[in-house]
Amino acid sequence: MEIQQRPYEWMVKLTPQREWIEGRGIILLLAMYFGMGAGLYLISSFFDSLWGMLVGLLIVDLLFGGLHLAYLGRPLRFWRMILRPQTSWISRGLTFVLLLNVAGAIEMAMVYWQPQTGVYFTFKVLAMIFAVLTCIYTGFVMNYVRAIPFWNNGLLPVLIVVHEILGGFGIALIIAQIPGAKMDIIILDHGARLLLVISALLLTIYLWSNTYSMQPGPESVKALLRGPKSFSLPFWIGVVLLGIILPLIISWISYDAREIASPLLFGGIVCELIGGLALRYCLMKSAFYAPLLPL
Amino acid sequence: MRWGMVIDLTKCIGCWACVMACKQEHFLPRGVFWARIAMAETGKFPRVTRQLLPTVCNHCQDAPCAKVCPTGATLLREDGIVYVDYDKCVGCRYCVIACPYQHRTFLSKIKEYNPGQGYTEFEIMGQQLYPLQKGTAVKCNFCMERIDKGSAKGLKPGKDREATPACVIACPTRARYFGNLDDEEDDVVRLIQQKKGFKLHPEFGTDPSAYYLYY
Numbered sequence: 221m222e223i224q225q226r227p228y229e230w231m232v233k234l235t236p237q238r239e240w241i242e243g244r245g246i247i248l249l250l251a252m253y254f255g256m257g258a259g260l261y262l263i264s265s266f267f268d269s270l271w272g273m274l275v276g277l278l279i280v281d282l283l284f285g286g287l288h289l290a291y292l293g294r295p296l297r298f299w300r301m302i303l304r305p306q307t308s309w310i311s312r313g314l315t316f317v318l319l320l321n322v323a324g325a326i327e328m329a330m331v332y333w334q335p336q337t338g339v340y341f342t343f344k345v346l347a348m349i350f351a352v353l354t355c356i357y358t359g360f361v362m363n364y365v366r367a368i369p370f371w372n373n374g375l376l377p378v379l380i381v382v383h384e385i386l387g388g389f390g391i392a393l394i395i396a397q398i399p400g401a402k403m404d405i406i407i408l409d410h411g412a413r414l415l416l417v418i419s420a421l422l423l424t425i426y427l428w429s430n431t432y433s434m435q436p437g438p439e440s441v442k443a444l445l446r447g448p449k450s451f452s453l454p455f456w457i458g459v460v461l462l463g464i465i466l467p468l469i470i471s472w473i474s475y476d477a478r479e480i481a482s483p484l485l486f487g488g489i490v491c492e493l494i495g496g497l498a499l500r501y502c503l504m505k506s507a508f509y510a511p512l513l514p515l
Numbered sequence: 516m517r518w519g520m521v522i523d524l525t526k527c528i529g530c531w532a533c534v535m536a537c538k539q540e541h542f543l544p545r546g547v548f549w550a551r552i553a554m555a556e557t558g559k560f561p562r563v564t565r566q567l568l569p570t571v572c573n574h575c576q577d578a579p580c581a582k583v584c585p586t587g588a589t590l591l592r593e594d595g596i597v598y599v600d601y602d603k604c605v606g607c608r609y610c611v612i613a614c615p616y617q618h619r620t621f622l623s624k625i626k627e628y629n630p631g632q633g634y635t636e637f638e639i640m641g642q643q644l645y646p647l648q649k650g651t652a653v654k655c656n657f658c659m660e661r662i663d664k665g666s667a668k669g670l671k672p673g674k675d676r677e678a679t680p681a682c683v684i685a686c687p688t689r690a691r692y693f694g695n696l697d698d699e700e701d702d703v704v705r706l707i708q709q710k711k712g713f714k715l716h717p718e719f720g721t722d723p724s725a726y727y728l729y730y
Contacts, residue, residue, distance in 0.1 A: 228554065230551065230553060230617070231553050231570075231616070231617055232553050232554065232555040235617060237612055239608040239611045239612055239621060240608065240612060243623075244623075291607075292605050292606050292607055292650075293604070293605065293606015293607075293608075293621065293622075293623070293649070293650025293651055293652075294604065294605045294606045294648075294650045294651060295605070297586070297603070297604075297605045298605060300585070300586035300587075300588075300603060300605055301585040301586055301605055301607070302585075303585070303586055303587055304584065304585050304586065304587050307582045307583070308582070308583050308584060308585040308609070309583070310583070310585035310607055310609055311585040314585070361609070364583065364613075365579070365583075365612055365613050366579065366613075366615070366719050366720070367579065367612075367613060367614060367615035367719060368612070434718065509615060509617055510615070510716060511555075512553050512568055512570065512616065512715055512716070513553045513554070513555040513566050513568050514555050514557045514566050
């Protein structure tokens with residue numbers, strides 16, 4: 221099946237979704253990518269790292285939330301978006317972010333002034349739950365769309381959560397270099413390595429399961445694997461090479477050598493972060509609607 | 516009461532009268548279409564067929580656009596019409612993404628018909644009479660203003676011109692029918708039953724109110 225190139229081929233050929241990838245759609249792509257701020261918060265909360273939690277919340281608020289706002293056609297009405305959590309994942313997402321901010325701010329205050337108290341543990345658990353829910357949100361926003369079979373796959377939210385936490389591990393490894401960051405580089409390194417392998421497996425299963433989904437799900441996979449360059453290049457170079465193979469090689473070297481040179485570590489983190497962005501780009505780019513014609 | 520449309524594909528000649536009537540009725544800016552015609556060529560020379568598919572918003576009874584809307588700007592009326600309250604829309608475009616028929620448009624700007632020459636008097640008048648809001652999602656509303664006004668006067672939508680959607684009236688081959696899908700006596704229900712009307716993409720489970728005939 222061919223992909224729509226010209227306006228008059230609307231819903232006659234595979235029609236790609238454009239609103240969330242082309243033009244200002246790039247803003248939304250970046251907004252969703254920065255959901256990794258919640259992943260960073262989750263990891264930092266585990267280590268009680270104030271620096272990590274602060275950076276995590278800043279990414280969630282300024283980049284994740286800010287870019288979402290910047291994308292809206294009528295940003296001043298954003299408060300209305302909280303009104304429909306019963307059916308809309310965007311409403312739920314905004315609710316999770318707000319709750320993460322409240323619980324996170326209290327947790328940070330507790331870590332600083334009254335650690336190891338009952339209130340501290342309560343808000344730590346709450347903040348971690350809301351951080352996970354914020355990570356989940358992006359995946360479910362896409363997964364809920366039945367019109368795009370490529371997204372309407374149960375593995376997509378899991379894949380995105382794993383990538384958001386993986387991105388969080390990447391930034392946490394950078395923050396861990398700051399004196400007093402209170403994050404264990406070895407645990408972070410092991411965690412990132414494990415998630416990298418899991419994400420590679422998940423991606424493979426996700427793509428494979430999509431080849432059995434309703435049309436045009438299989439066409440989306442075909443476009444990524446051996447379609448036009450605008451689809452396949454970001455996938456093979458961005459997702460596979462930069463996002464999986466290079467970080468895995470660096471990770472393997474670090475595991476083998478028991479320690480890792482900083483430039484190589486940073487190189488691995490940058491590759492991993494670019495890979496995460498490329499994955500979101502590919503997911504958005506290869507989302508097709510089933511044609512209405514030919515009947 | 517559930518308003519619905521039946522489109523007879525064997526009668527459509529692809530004259531675009533429905534598309535133009537819709538644009539005129541709602542003063543739609545350049546690049547925005549609430550009624551569309553999809554055209555495809557199938558087969559190989561010398562056996563080539565051109566397929567025409569006139570479309571409008573399907574006004575689904577299980578509308579994904581209404582479900583995903585975070586503000587409640589997309590609403591389903593009691594008579595089955597799905598419409599957008601522009602004052603509530605934030606322009607997140609989730610509804611545009613969620614529609615399997617791609618019948619929504621995000622109005623990023625109100626483009627002039629003569630680029631670089633400003634709006635014509637007709638366009639300025641249109642913006643006053645039918646104010647669409649920049650930065651919101653727009654879609655076909657089955658000409659609900661005509662239906663409401665006509666019904667208030669005691670007219671019957673689908674029968675009386677004043678109360679019937681513009682695309683139905685404009686069709687020179689009478690390929691479009693409008694009526695109450697809940698009324699067994701209505702022409703649209705009779706046509707659907709007799710000529711085996713079908714819906715587009717029933718696999719998405721949206722329960723559209725637009726039916727097609729091909730016999």
